[in-house]
Amino acid sequence: MVLLDYFEGKKLLDKYGIKSIESSYVSSSKEALSFAGKDHIVLKLISDKALHKSKAGLVKLDLNGEDITVAFKDLELKGKDLKPYKIIAQKMSKGGVEVIVGGRTDPQFGKLILLGLGGIYVEVFRDFALRVCPINRNDAQDMIDQLRSKNVVTFQGKDNEMIIGLLLSVSKLLTDNEKVTELDLNPLIIKEGSYVAVDIRMITG
Amino acid sequence: MKKMDLKPMLKPASVAIIGASRDPDKVGHVILQNYINGGYPGRIYAVNKSATEILGVKSYPSVLDIKDDLDLAVICVPAAFVPDVLDECGRAKVKTTVVVSGGFAEIGAQELQDKLVAIANKYNMPTLGPNCLGVMDPRSRVDTLFLPTYKLSRPSVGGVSFVCQSGAVGSTVLDLISGEGFGLSKFISYGNAAHVDEVDILNYLMDDPETKVIIMYIEGIKRGKDFIDVAKKITKIKPVIVLKAGRTSAGQAAAHSHTAALAGDYESHEAVFRQFGFTIADDLSDLLNYAKTLESEPMPKGSKVAIITNGGGTGVLTADAIGLSGLLQLANLSEKSRADLKKVMPPLVNLRVPLDIVGDADEKRYGDALDILSKDDGIDMFIVIMLFQTPGADSRAAAKLISFKERMDKPMIVLSIGSDYTRMHRIMMESAGLPVYDSPSAAVRSLTELFKYSNYRSRLPSRN
Numbered sequence: 001m002v003l004l005d006y007f008e009g010k011k012l013l014d015k016y017g018i019k020s021i022e023s024s025y026v027s028s029s030k031e032a033l034s035f036a037g038k039d040h041i042v043l044k045l046i047s048d049k050a051l052h053k054s055k056a057g058l059v060k061l062d063l064n065g066e067d068i069t070v071a072f073k074d075l076e077l078k079g080k081d082l083k084p085y086k087i088i089a090q091k092m093s094k095g096g097v098e099v100i101v102g103g104r105t106d107p108q109f110g111k112l113i114l115l116g117l118g119g120i121y122v123e124v125f126r127d128f129a130l131r132v133c134p135i136n137r138n139d140a141q142d143m144i145d146q147l148r149s150k151n152v153v154t155f156q157g158k159d160n161e162m163i164i165g166l167l168l169s170v171s172k173l174l175t176d177n178e179k180v181t182e183l184d185l186n187p188l189i190i191k192e193g194s195y196v197a198v199d200i201r202m203i204t205g
Numbered sequence: 206m207k208k209m210d211l212k213p214m215l216k217p218a219s220v221a222i223i224g225a226s227r228d229p230d231k232v233g234h235v236i237l238q239n240y241i242n243g244g245y246p247g248r249i250y251a252v253n254k255s256a257t258e259i260l261g262v263k264s265y266p267s268v269l270d271i272k273d274d275l276d277l278a279v280i281c282v283p284a285a286f287v288p289d290v291l292d293e294c295g296r297a298k299v300k301t302t303v304v305v306s307g308g309f310a311e312i313g314a315q316e317l318q319d320k321l322v323a324i325a326n327k328y329n330m331p332t333l334g335p336n337c338l339g340v341m342d343p344r345s346r347v348d349t350l351f352l353p354t355y356k357l358s359r360p361s362v363g364g365v366s367f368v369c370q371s372g373a374v375g376s377t378v379l380d381l382i383s384g385e386g387f388g389l390s391k392f393i394s395y396g397n398a399a400h401v402d403e404v405d406i407l408n409y410l411m412d413d414p415e416t417k418v419i420i421m422y423i424e425g426i427k428r429g430k431d432f433i434d435v436a437k438k439i440t441k442i443k444p445v446i447v448l449k450a451g452r453t454s455a456g457q458a459a460a461h462s463h464t465a466a467l468a469g470d471y472e473s474h475e476a477v478f479r480q481f482g483f484t485i486a487d488d489l490s491d492l493l494n495y496a497k498t499l500e501s502e503p504m505p506k507g508s509k510v511a512i513i514t515n516g517g518g519t520g521v522l523t524a525d526a527i528g529l530s531g532l533l534q535l536a537n538l539s540e541k542s543r544a545d546l547k548k549v550m551p552p553l554v555n556l557r558v559p560l561d562i563v564g565d566a567d568e569k570r571y572g573d574a575l576d577i578l579s580k581d582d583g584i585d586m587f588i589v590i591m592l593f594q595t596p597g598a599d600s601r602a603a604a605k606l607i608s609f610k611e612r613m614d615k616p617m618i619v620l621s622i623g624s625d626y627t628r629m630h631r632i633m634m635e636s637a638g639l640p641v642y643d644s645p646s647a648a649v650r651s652l653t654e655l656f657k658y659s660n661y662r663s664r665l666p667s668r669n
Contacts, residue, residue, distance in 0.1 A: 100464070102462060102464025102467075103464060109430070109476075110430065112476060114468055116467065122467065123466060123467065126467060128467055129476075130472055130473065131479075132433065132473075132476060138664060142479070182462045182464060184462040184463050
């Protein structure tokens with residue numbers, strides 16, 4: 001069981017037209033600053049030894065200017081016990097609704113796809129829908145309808161159609177790629193009629 | 206994958222009880238006794254090493270000594286002897302077997318169980334169990350249960366088939382079914398599922414014309430892909446209501462992703478059930494409640510429910526349950542219905558849903574209300590509340606509901622809450638195919654499941 005490199009995961013998402021946020025590995029605070037330009041960014045430390053990045057304080061949100069240098073140094077310090085690690089810089093996505101789209105391999109039924117209310121409370125509210133891959137359009141709509149948070153997730157009418165398209169793409173990715181045994185796109189942010197996966201966790205095995 | 210033919214197991218023309226005993230305390234005695242008491246019309250043989258006759262039935266030392274074609278052998282000898290006995294069955298060309306005996310994988314004796322499977326495969330002989338209650342079919346009067354009839358009442362003949370992995374759940378629910386107004390088509394308890402499993406059973410019941418509805422208690426599915434194959438097909442033909450054990454199994458502590466942490470074993474089973482149109486039960490009572498409505502009621506055309514009641518408060522509670530269902534809505538009466546009702550109802554009746562025809566409603570008033578509302582196109586389903594504690598609600602009023610049931614093409618269920626007098630009428634109505642519930646939530650949840658199933662059935666196949 002191997003955690004796939006972030007950018008290999010991102011490449012696979014690209015192939016299926018699944019949008020993820022602009023990101024780059026950075027090896028110094030200078031690189032991070034130049035990646036940011038005038039935008040606000042997020043810095044994340046990625047290591048096999050840390051599963052829940054946000055719980056371990058390995059995610060630094062909404063950084064700009066001098067904050068970037070401070071945050072980078074702090075991550076370097078925390079990374080000492082988590083080697084080997086990498087630091088990734090991403091453009092900051094503000095607002096919107098956080099959902100989780102995921103996949104898993106069940107020993108009996110094969111690939112499963114998940115849609116849920118996402119973010120850091122995902123395991124508290126446990127508001128999610130699950131189906132066996134490949135799913136069809138009806139299944140995707142059923143998944144959305146099954147959520148208690150349906151009206152939050154599809155706040156705008158057109159979001160419904162967009163999420164259906166996203167679920168069908170993820171289902172295809174999971175079905176086509178036997179080696180991808182687990183997938184978390186969490187959070188995936190839905191905002192202004194669009195979406196973007198902000199964190200990618202793909203496990204192969 | 207080859208389909209197993211379970212017909213000889215459920216409709217056997219000839220049966221051998223291997224391990225039949227003269228000792229009334231032995232399982233092999235009770236099973237034979239039940240066959241005799243149940244009036245099984247086929248040919249019956251006992252197999253016992255030393256006896257020549259048990260309970261008036263001729264006994265043979267081995268199944269190989271019986272000069273007859275055997276459709277079914279019921280095996281209730283100690284586990285260690287089962288492989289030899291099963292092999293003899295194979296050599297005697299027995300078509301199917303039920304291994305009642307326990308002492309296999311459930312106590313860790315996997316090797317012994319593997320041996321059993323190898324023999325069943327060698328002779329291509331569908332073998333149910335081991336460690337199971339076996340089968341019951343009130344039409345063919347096959348009954349392999351080792352539970353005496355005075356302790357476990359046998360259900361009447363009907364259209365509900367009950368598939369159950371656990372013997373304990375099986376026998377208690379069977380006992381409960383016998384107290385319901387609906388009847389049984391098949392009972393199949395498959396224990397360790399070593400050879401015949403839920404996939405084979407569903408494949409058989411799918412094509413069984415006597416089975417209108419299937420209720421299932423499952424602990425785990427072993428052939429996931431094959432299960433999905435049969436699941437896709439069966440719910441397009443008949444409803445399947447499923448109760449899955451193991452809802453709270455933690456076991457996901459070491460998950461590597463949020464998805465894996467959320468979607469454990471129960472959740473993945475539930476996902477499959479939902480996706481392929483199964484009706485999911487949360488409790489044993491749901492199995493029975495959903496079964497009677499799904500068996501007898503036509504598919505609703507929409508989600509609008511009319512409530513007719515002789516009790517105001519109960520009507521409101523039922524309306525609340527409809528609101529909480531999230532799927533059903535209260536119907537609005539048409540102008541015509543309101544005008545027609547106004548002519549026949551007492552002035553104090555409010556012309557809206559829930560339609561409270563008040564505490565002195567009798568046979569005639571129920572009849573008038575149903576007569577008018579059954580013609581209202583804005584109504585898709587009916588819940589008729591008849592509280593038998595009131596003066597007008599009696600057997601004639603119940604008979605009136607039954608007469609409407611017979612010509613109504615929309616779903617109609619009854620809510621009657623009470624003890625002896627109510628229970629008597631409940632059985633009367635249910636025997637006539639009119640489902641009766643004893644709580645607003647049970648009634649509304651059952652109707653909701655019917656609505657969900659009808660949505661699943663009616664939707665067009667999706668392209669991608």
